[in-house]
Amino acid sequence: MNNNSVLKRLVSNPDFSRLLILILMFTLTAVLQRNFFAMKSIVRNINSFTPLILLTMGQAVVILSGGLDLSVGTALSLMTCVLTSVMKEGVPITGFFALAVAFAVAMAIGAVNGFGIGYLRIPPVIVTFATSFIWLGIALFLRPTPGGETVDWFQAFYKIRNIETAPAFLKAFGEIIPPALILVLLGCVLWWVISRTKTGRYIYAVGSNSQSAYETGINTAWVQMRACMINSVFILLAALFFVGQNRSGDARMGDPLTLKAIAAAVVGGIALTGGRGSVYFALIGALIFSFVSKIIFFANIPNAFQTLFGGVIVIVAIAGSQVYTLSSRRAMEESKLT
Amino acid sequence: MTVLEATGIRKHFGGVVALSNANLTCRQGRITGLLGANGSGKSTMSKIITGVYSADAGEIKYNGNPVRYRSPNEARTAGVAMVFQNLSLVADLTVWQNIVLGAEPKLGLFLNNRAAMTLCREIVDQLLPGLDVRKMVHELNPGEMQIVEIAKALSEDPKLLILDEPTAALEQAQVKSLFDTMRALVDKGVAIVFTSHRLWEVMEICDDVVIFRNGANVANVDFTKDVKDPEKIVNYITGEAGKARIEKTRRTGGDEIVLRVNNLNHGRFLKNIDFELKRGEILGIGGLAGQGQHELMLALAGNYPGVSCDVELNGEKIRLNRPANAIRNSILLVPGDRQLEGLFLGHSVFTNIIFPKLGLRAQPLFTPEKKYRQETQEVIDALAIVTYNLDMPVNSLSGGNQQKVVVGKWLSFDTNVLLLADPAKGVDVGAKRDLYEYIVSQVKENKMSVILYASDSEELIEHCDRLMIMYEGQIVAILEGDDINDDTIVATSMRVEIGSGK
Numbered sequence: 001m002n003n004n005s006v007l008k009r010l011v012s013n014p015d016f017s018r019l020l021i022l023i024l025m026f027t028l029t030a031v032l033q034r035n036f037f038a039m040k041s042i043v044r045n046i047n048s049f050t051p052l053i054l055l056t057m058g059q060a061v062v063i064l065s066g067g068l069d070l071s072v073g074t075a076l077s078l079m080t081c082v083l084t085s086v087m088k089e090g091v092p093i094t095g096f097f098a099l100a101v102a103f104a105v106a107m108a109i110g111a112v113n114g115f116g117i118g119y120l121r122i123p124p125v126i127v128t129f130a131t132s133f134i135w136l137g138i139a140l141f142l143r144p145t146p147g148g149e150t151v152d153w154f155q156a157f158y159k160i161r162n163i164e165t166a167p168a169f170l171k172a173f174g175e176i177i178p179p180a181l182i183l184v185l186l187g188c189v190l191w192w193v194i195s196r197t198k199t200g201r202y203i204y205a206v207g208s209n210s211q212s213a214y215e216t217g218i219n220t221a222w223v224q225m226r227a228c229m230i231n232s233v234f235i236l237l238a239a240l241f242f243v244g245q246n247r248s249g250d251a252r253m254g255d256p257l258t259l260k261a262i263a264a265a266v267v268g269g270i271a272l273t274g275g276r277g278s279v280y281f282a283l284i285g286a287l288i289f290s291f292v293s294k295i296i297f298f299a300n301i302p303n304a305f306q307t308l309f310g311g312v313i314v315i316v317a318i319a320g321s322q323v324y325t326l327s328s329r330r331a332m333e334e335s336k337l338t
Numbered sequence: 339m340t341v342l343e344a345t346g347i348r349k350h351f352g353g354v355v356a357l358s359n360a361n362l363t364c365r366q367g368r369i370t371g372l373l374g375a376n377g378s379g380k381s382t383m384s385k386i387i388t389g390v391y392s393a394d395a396g397e398i399k400y401n402g403n404p405v406r407y408r409s410p411n412e413a414r415t416a417g418v419a420m421v422f423q424n425l426s427l428v429a430d431l432t433v434w435q436n437i438v439l440g441a442e443p444k445l446g447l448f449l450n451n452r453a454a455m456t457l458c459r460e461i462v463d464q465l466l467p468g469l470d471v472r473k474m475v476h477e478l479n480p481g482e483m484q485i486v487e488i489a490k491a492l493s494e495d496p497k498l499l500i501l502d503e504p505t506a507a508l509e510q511a512q513v514k515s516l517f518d519t520m521r522a523l524v525d526k527g528v529a530i531v532f533t534s535h536r537l538w539e540v541m542e543i544c545d546d547v548v549i550f551r552n553g554a555n556v557a558n559v560d561f562t563k564d565v566k567d568p569e570k571i572v573n574y575i576t577g578e579a580g581k582a583r584i585e586k587t588r589r590t591g592g593d594e595i596v597l598r599v600n601n602l603n604h605g606r607f608l609k610n611i612d613f614e615l616k617r618g619e620i621l622g623i624g625g626l627a628g629q630g631q632h633e634l635m636l637a638l639a640g641n642y643p644g645v646s647c648d649v650e651l652n653g654e655k656i657r658l659n660r661p662a663n664a665i666r667n668s669i670l671l672v673p674g675d676r677q678l679e680g681l682f683l684g685h686s687v688f689t690n691i692i693f694p695k696l697g698l699r700a701q702p703l704f705t706p707e708k709k710y711r712q713e714t715q716e717v718i719d720a721l722a723i724v725t726y727n728l729d730m731p732v733n734s735l736s737g738g739n740q741q742k743v744v745v746g747k748w749l750s751f752d753t754n755v756l757l758l759a760d761p762a763k764g765v766d767v768g769a770k771r772d773l774y775e776y777i778v779s780q781v782k783e784n785k786m787s788v789i790l791y792a793s794d795s796e797e798l799i800e801h802c803d804r805l806m807i808m809y810e811g812q813i814v815a816i817l818e819g820d821d822i823n824d825d826t827i828v829a830t831s832m833r834v835e836i837g838s839g840k
Binding site: 196197198201204205207208209211212213215216217218275276 | 390409410411414422426427428429430431435439440441442444447448449490
């Protein structure tokens with residue numbers, strides 16, 4: 001009896017449908033992709049999923065706080081350009097300088113977006129659409145064409161084996177646990193810590209009902225600004241990965257990721273109205289999204305239709321979980337009656 | 339001992355004077371009732387004390403020291419807490435998270451959730467035992483939300499507690515336990531300011547009563563010394579010598595049946611609803627709060643496409659699958675939440691009143707603006723809506739006048755059935771009387787039949803010709819004539835509870 005009701009509660013949870021979709025997509029990909037379970041392709045998959053996962057988690061934090069960030073992609077590009085401009089090849093210490101500068105830039109990006117959203121109360125879509133061009137402008141100024149220098153050890157964010165001077169045990173460790181996975185885990189830990197502080201609670205409160213939160217004495221503008229800065233940290237993690245992978249900066253590389261991150265967050269159950277959803281499930285949304293593009297790639301769908309199919313599948317996924325939520329709620333209510 | 343003394347408070351918003359010269363004194367260990375029509379400045383006064391607004395002139399002394407709070411938070415830190423009239427809860431957090439919101443207990447850098455939950459359980463258990471503090475607020479009913487709101491104010495150990503219409507959403511039993519808690523607080527030395535539109539509540543709980551009219555004090559009554567005379571107080575509030583109660587005359591109604599509802603079902607909310615509405619009667623819906631009354635109203639207004647029922651209007655079968663259908667058949671709804679469901683708040687009185695007409699009747703291609711404005715003016719006159727002109731945004735009117743606008747938008751339709759969901763909620767005594775007088779006169783002339791749902795049973799007793807009692811989505815009794823009295827209503831609402839063995 002008790003067991004039964006626990007199961008029922010689990011099944012009626014809308015997040016359960018997302019897990020089901022994830023499992024479905026995972027299975028489909030496993031069937032379609034040859035050597036899916038080979039270490040090499042696992043690592044390759046993780047590497048190709050990581051940037052979107054990080055950006056989605058960051059975006060989720062902003063959306064939860066009642067905002068929306070359309071400047072994620074260009075902010076990412078800008079950070080890669082900053083990193084590769086500060087670093088000098090062959091001078092390892094410049095890597096740390098680059099980290100420090102990029103962190104400062106990330107905080108500034110978050111602060112500017114947050115200032116516009118929180119303090120100036122301009123609609124988030126407009127603020128971040130405008131700032132996205134500012135980030136792009138600066139990035140193009142720094143790096144009109146892709147390129148730049150990196151230090152050797154920066155590859156630690158992508159593949160430790162590529163660093164010639166790295167000790168053998170680190171190389172071996174990097175083969176078992178890819179750095180990309182560590183970056184994602186870092187993101188999860190970051191949110192885990194934040195969600196246990198006032199900031200985490202207030203992000204939900206402000207996103208859900210900012211008037212109430214304000215009347216309760218919460219500094220809502222500052223909370224939204226903090227949410228944007230947390231987002232910036234996630235973007236920075238993604239930038240580190242990109243620079244480690246490509247060993248260059250590119251002012252236009254982030255563009256396509258902006259809307260994908262928003263869509264993935266929605267697939268993961270983040271309500272665009274704010275205050276509802278979980279950052280971890282945003283991660284699952286990003287995974288679903290990534291598997292979908294894999295499936296489309298492997299299913300031999302003509303190039304011209306891939307984007308179209310991607311869009312359709314995302315809509316089906318969102319609508320599906322919506323229908324699932326409604327029907328399971330109805331089933332719950334019916335069962336309460338009897 | 340005087341806890342709070344506000345003297346000569348003045349406040350205007352644009353050209354509207356909300357408070358002209360208002361005074362309020364609260365003493366330790368006493369409950370001060372704040373009475374007045376909507377728009378008389380009660381809420382403004384409370385908000386000035388707690389720092390939501392700042393006064394244009396006047397002085398506030400708290401414990402003898404002049405103070406001027408710049409935000410509700412500052413007031414709260416000083417021990418002045420307020421429960422707002424419109425709920426200030428965050429729907430996507432749990433009950434306990436809401437109660438401690440803004441003042442979370444901490445363990446170092448992190449939140450101390452266990453301590454917070456224990457604290458909240460203690461407070462909630464006083465007010466509403468059995469409410470699970472881990473529930474999300476959006477799962478609660480309005481009464482429970484109000485309780486959480488009060489618990490939130492109590493969690494900070496206030497010295498002065500301002501309750502702005504806390505009972506509007508509560509049912510009888512919840513009001514009782516709220517009053518018990520208020521008395522316990524007063525015994526501990528807290529001063530309470532209490533506002534309510536329900537006179538009997540103020541009579542029951544308050545030690546002092548301060549009455550506002552048009553932004554100034556008109557009377558202070560000390561119930562510990564003076565006689566409790568409701569008629570006198572109503573006179574103070576309205577400023578006219580009117581009767582507190584309309585004379586009870588139950589109309590028997592004709593035998594002609596306007597609306598016949600058979601076997602109406604909607605999910606778990608409504609089960610096998612059967613009733614008949616006669617021409618020229620007011621049929622009430624009563625019972626404990628949340629037994630499907632609200633859903634029944636919405637179903638009749640065509641808000642549930644999936645509803646299954648057999649409905650005959652004047653002997654003809656109709657379908658209630660869309661609001662537009664109901665309106666075409668002249669079944670018109672005055673919804674319970676006027677701000678959310680009844681009005682376009684930012685738009686003018688004119689737009690609000692004329693809008694249904696534009697949408698639903700065959701109209702000429704170009705709107706005859708002049709004619710419409712004249713029609714609107716007629717509606718305003720008929721209902722005595724107090725507005726500066728037709729183009730005032732409707733949210734600048736007082737609650738009572740807003741409600742009149744909601745009713746007014748249906749006036750130009752030939753009404754068969756008017757559905758009134760809690761029409762007097764948050765409406766002052768004067769406006770309430772105007773509204774009911776108008777409706778009763780229309781009913782008397784056989785112009786319409788009314789189905790009335792009110793959370794306040796006084797209203798039902800006063801106006802209904804017959805009264806249906808609902809319980810768990812079913813109609814369990816229909817009371818008539820002298821059976822419509824407080825005791826029978828409560829007994830019928832409760833007897834079912836015992837009878838069904840739950």
